[in-house]
Amino acid sequence: MTSLPKEQPAKRLGLVIDLDTCVGCQACVVNCKEWNTGGYPAPLSDLDPYGAEPRGAWLNRVHAFEVEPEEGAPQVVHFPKSCLHCEDALCVTVCPTGASYKRQADGIVLVDEDRCMGCGLCAWACPYGAREMDPGVGVMKKCTLCIDRIYNQALPEEERQPACVRTCPASARHFGDLADPESDVSKLVAERDGMALMPELGYRPTNRYLPPRPRRDGRGADKPKALEPAEPQGGFLAWVDRLLAD
Amino acid sequence: MPDGAASDRPIALSRPPSDEIKTSTCYMCACRCGIRVHLRNGQLRYIEGNPDHPVNRGVLCAKGSAGIMNQLSPAKLRKPLKRVGPRGSGNFVEIEWEEALSIAAERLGKIRAEDPRKLAFFTGRDQSQALTGWWASQFGTPNHAAHGGFCSVNMAAAGLYTLGGAFWEFGEPDWEQTKLFLLFGVAEDHDSNPIKMGLARLKERGAKIVSINPVRSGYSAIADEWIGITPGSDGLFVLSLCRELLRAGKVDIDFLGKFSNAPQLVIDAKGTAQHGLIARDEEGRALVWDRKENTAVPFPGTNGLPAMTGRYTLADGREVVPAFELVARRLDEEAYAPEAVAERCGIAPETIRRLAAELAEAAFEDAPVREETWEDGWGRQHRQVVGRPVAAHGMRGISAHSNGFHTCRAIHILQLLLGAVDRPGAWRYKPPFPRPTPPGQKPTGKPHQVVPGKPMPGPPLGFVTGPEDLLLDGEGKPQRIDKAYSWEAPIAAHGLMHMVITNAWKADPYPIDTLFLYMANMAWNSSMNTGGMHAMLTDKDPVSGEYKIPFIIYADAFASETVNYADLILPDTTYLERWDCISLLDRPICDAHSAADAIRQPILTPDRDVRPFQTVLLDLGARLGLPGMVDDSGAPRYPGGYADYIVNHERKPGVGPLAGFRGPDGKGRGRGAVNPRQLDAYIENGCFWREEIPAEAQHHRFANQAYLDWATEMGFIESPAPIMLQLYSEVQQRFRLAAEGHGEIQPPEDLRGRIGKAFDPLPTWYSLLEDESNDDSAYPLRGITQRPMAMYHSWHSQNAWLRQIHAANRLYIPRAVAEAQDIADDDWVWAVSRHGRIKAQVRVMLALNDKTVWTWNAIGKRAGAWGLDPGAPEATRGFLLNHLIDELLPEQGGYRFSNSDPVTGQAAWYDLRLKVVKMTPDEALDAARASEPTLNPLPGMGKGPSRLLFEGGKEEAS
Amino acid sequence: MHPAPSVIAFTALSGAGYGLLFLLGLGTILRFAWADSRWVMGVGLFVALALVIIGLLASTQHLRRPERAWRAFSQWRSSWLSREGVFALLTFVPAGLLFLSAPLVGSSGWFPWLCALLALVGAAATVFATAMIYRSLKPIRQWHHPKVVPVYLLLGLGTGAALLTVVLSFHAGVRTAAIVGAFVLLAAWAVKWLYWRDIDQAESSATMETATGLGAIGKVRMLEPPHTEENYLLSEMGYRVARKHAEKLRHLALGLVAASIFLLLLTAAVGSGWGAMLIGWAAALTALASAALERWLFFAEATHTVTLYYGRAA
């Protein structure tokens, strides 16, 4: 039902995305589309695919931002964005048909497409733009956390990971249980001060973003000790001679 | 993870994703990752990275993940086509393969019988250059090259002539141990996934990544430090670093003295034919100065390190100086002082000094040392393996300039000074490299080597070591249509594909009959002066009414722009429909730890009347009776097509296209008899073969006897002789001497200056040739492109998924320029070069060198091409920077040189100078529309569906 | 936000319909003289229900899968959209009975009285639920605002009153109806005016810096969107109306209300008869037009936080 789970879900499965290593290659975007267009939310359709206005349903998008610090060079940050599987998921509670729901077992937010009437209200309710109406079949699509991979007994254990996580060449995406402080993802978040997006709206997203590490452009403590002339008099070649002499 | 979903709605969680999985090798780009292709009801369901594969270890990039849409593309060619209307009109008729092949065979047969040079056979992004090159020499024409000449020959040549290996795909940083990584001018590169995996590893290990790049995006975005250098000035920057390191004595004298030609004695005899050459004994062994005996002895000498400095007199009275002293004196010049280069590079002097200090620290402070005895090729025993955890990698940002060869060499000089070559933590070779500096193979195609009806005695491409190796005719004029290995581009190791159309059209040096292209979009993104190309391709001789380029055969798989300008089109299969081999004889996929090669297997059967090009090429060869392609009875030698050739062809006894699973028992590696079951063995192994290099043979490979023996046994090198690292380049000096008037073969008068300047045995830098003809006031900006990570050149506009990420490109301009000309995001501008002007929609960028504008490469498309609606954004809002790049430099003394590096002939794409001019409001109003006439659709080519409901084997696209 | 005609028509028309229903109910309960006129009640209820039905039908245009609309009644526990549906449905029962019974038993007696009470409550509740759908959407600051609900209720009532004036053209009650209408509209637009002032001054709490979490490093700007062409998010939530254009439309809307208020007062002045009929119509139509315009602006001026990711303020 579109009321949120009564008690805290036992697990809080989600993604941790490392903005320090994401190179913006879009692999996660396309592999997500590829897996899911034949998977649980099938199809992720595309309109006018070879025409003037190609547009399709995607569950994951990668933006690029520029950030200008007080001092030092401007930075570019590639920014992947998919459903953050929020704890206070307004997208779920606004849904009139019961199509949108948050799983009790693991907190995954899903759309039960057979119930969806395509009103779009849940997309309005999502601050992050994580829901897209399928232009072909007129139902709401969103990240499923690859629910048909992570629990899929037909896949070997090590492959029960979201498609985007497995395909990311820069290891910038991590999947796990953020409710378990001992999980790798929770540790990452603790070590690197993982951030929640737009906390002020109070959706309490499960996904976390690891901020870019401070750049090392010689401003910080990492200054090397300056080079000294090898041989004040006689210059470099004299130094070589001396070096070889002994 | 157990399914705790009991309380939740039931979902079919464990549906098997597919009913069949086949392995192969991706070909959405040239990186050649291993893939696992899932099929459901015989249809593509999912393509994922192969976790066992050495290249990508399970990851897959955006392009690879969109392979399914390439297969569904409406732009796929369907059947051989013959031009009926005027060339360029796009009027074709579909013909049968038999007709197509006999047209080609008849034409080519005639050429071969009369003058084989009249066939120019050039290939682009293919991975079968071992086959195409062999085919060309069996045909007997010197006019063959692959895309290397317009790609990164500077990288390859500078590396192979200096280290016997190169950046590009011939080496890689030691991702596991390097502490400081310098990345020069790389946005994406061929090692697409490996570099990303490597950078992630560096991040994980806390190593520092410094990216030297005018633009901070992609890899540069995650770099710890970004050096926003001004294009074309890297040489200065690097030599300045070298200078600082030298002056501080932070160089690895021991390494240089033992493994490079630094101690070798250079003859100082100004004005003579010997000046600048290395002094040798009667057996041709290079001499060094033994400091104890105070006499010249053959390298490496016996009593410890020979002299590295000083001036000596040989027994025969010749004055000699160790190469190292010459290099040091050059680097010590004031011209390379940080203050002297700062303005030109756009880098503060103190930044250069600090980076030099960081390099010294990383290279020499607590460098990893391993107790391990090993023997080098000169019989010297070493008790330790000392690491140098500083690595560099560079690519087209360095090579795609007219000073790229020496800039790339400068980076290798830096590596040599630090002793950071193939040592733990440093840049390391990938097999089959290192090879001799340079590799032994010379180019073939001298007049006496080109005989009607006969094959050439060797391959068209190779490595020259002096003027005597150039391919010149009687008058010293170029012998190849692209003028490779002529005085215009003496070390053109990969040819000059970007000049073929222009030269053929001008009949300079001579007219050709047939231009045979394969997998190269020469009428669009792989040519400069794109508009001019269209004119030349369609230009007729006013007298004869014949096309200036009489006949054009093109093999493509998709409806590219070039298809429109061909006379005969041979439609190829897709990478999921054919056999391929990724061969060590071609561009290898090895890594620093292992040798590897791979295959593609047909996973789907074509639904169209297309054939694998390699099979077609072998068929043509057989029809022409080319030696090696027919047996003694004249019957086809490889009736089974390319697969047959892959298994049964032998280049040398025991050496074939695939190095794995050789011999009757399939146990042979490297060399070995033909194994009829070889392909099955590859398929059983996941479509690749990998051989780990013995641990003791994984360092100092240029001299490590263990490696040299292993490599010889594997057939990578001819003999286990050590490979001399070239701090000093004698080859360069030989050409310079010729320019100064020495030797039999000398450049024509008007080229002496150019050669004398461009060829230098010492590290050097000269300004971009384009700059000599552009004053800053007229064209103050530099125009460059970057590879988008989610698009491969022109390929992927027909891909329904990838084009949703990049359907149009912007011109990124620095804030300074935007403010000065009051240009804002989304405004339309004219980009203007000395050659022409194009429209572009801008986006302002902060993290950008303030003299530089850039755009994504090859997103803009010709309206009507690629199976797209003529109103597609690619044609209306996209643009192709190539329209602004002239393939020729402005006239000098009645002649126009090609827009290339004078040493190698590398296309100087990134020398482009331009300015931006804001459009007037009414110009801007209809800016978003195609600027060239729409191409006609090809016969039998549908428009493609108006919507895709692809479910991977469940439902058809509707 | 994209101003979808279907939703604008729905909220404006059904709003007026429910407003009229509310007043008819009120009249019945308070035993106004006109409530005894079967003719007035018949026509009045017919107009009210017709508007509501037209509105509801229009709203289904907004659904991509209308055949599943029936499911929307299921989630009344959590969803205001669902509640709106449920309330609308429930309201039909008493309103329908009232409509059917009025010609027969008239509006006196306990039965019509009860139906009227339920219809009145239902009408108010439905409009309230409609307003709450928007009011509860945090990502859209112009909607997530305390004045949204009052405006919806008052506008519904005001336009309803204007319609009642027409219905009462030939009845003594027309004066009161017109005056009430005038004052409610005045109140509605006063609140709307304050609302506009609020949203023009208020800053969004969400910024590109909070949306990306990169504020700690510095000022954030968009470099490249994830897709070069328009997608669902942008066409649905990226809609932007030019500041100047919005200003013009606001003035037009205010002009229209002013006109309809004036016309209502004029109706009150001339009193029942053909004059009232004519002017009343003019008043009602201008009132509805201004309401539709208000609704259009309500969407067009609303900004969604998702646009932050595309480099635009929210």
Ligand SMILES: Nc1nc2c(c(=O)[nH]1)N[C@H]1C(S)=C(S)[C@@H](COP(=O)(O)OP(=O)(O)OC[C@H]3O[C@@H](n4cnc5c(=O)[nH]c(N)nc54)[C@H](O)[C@@H]3O)O[C@H]1N2
């Ligand atoms: N401005 C600018 N220009 C550049 C560059 C740049 O950086 N900036 N880069 C240069 C470089 S480095 C290169 S390598 C060139 C690349 O340019 P090209 O070598 O021309 O490569 P593409 O245009 O990507 O592909 C050529 C053709 O291969 C076809 N093709 C794809 N798959 C297959 C197949 O399976 N079989 C066959 N037969 N054909 C196939 C495609 O349809 C396409 O028409 O561009 C060069 N041009």
Ligand SMILES: Nc1nc2c(c(=O)[nH]1)N[C@H]1C(S)=C(S)[C@@H](COP(=O)(O)OP(=O)(O)OC[C@H]3O[C@@H](n4cnc5c(=O)[nH]c(N)nc54)[C@H](O)[C@@H]3O)O[C@H]1N2
């Ligand atoms: N996704 C994808 N991958 C590809 C390709 C593709 O089209 N798409 N093409 C393949 C091919 S054929 C090739 S050759 C490789 C090329 O791989 P790259 O070398 O990465 O090619 P570019 O994208 O041209 O990158 C050139 C980089 O150099 C920078 N640059 C330009 N001028 C200078 C300069 O003077 N100095 C410095 N330091 N930097 C400079 C540019 O900003 C850009 O970032 O990529 C291969 N891989």
Ligand code: SF4
């Ligand atoms: S795949 Fe990884 S690196 Fe590439 S865009 Fe996605 S998160 Fe970033």
Ligand code: SF4
């Ligand atoms: S990110 Fe959006 S769609 Fe996902 S749970 Fe949160 S609100 Fe819902």
Ligand code: SF4
């Ligand atoms: S679009 Fe579908 S999932 Fe979203 S609120 Fe409407 S019915 Fe629920």
Ligand code: SF4
């Ligand atoms: S978890 Fe699965 S559905 Fe979600 S973004 Fe990653 S790939 Fe897409």
Ligand code: SF4
């Ligand atoms: S980098 Fe991408 S496109 Fe290239 S081979 Fe690997 S997966 Fe395929």
Ligand SMILES: [Mo]
């Ligand atoms: Mo290339």
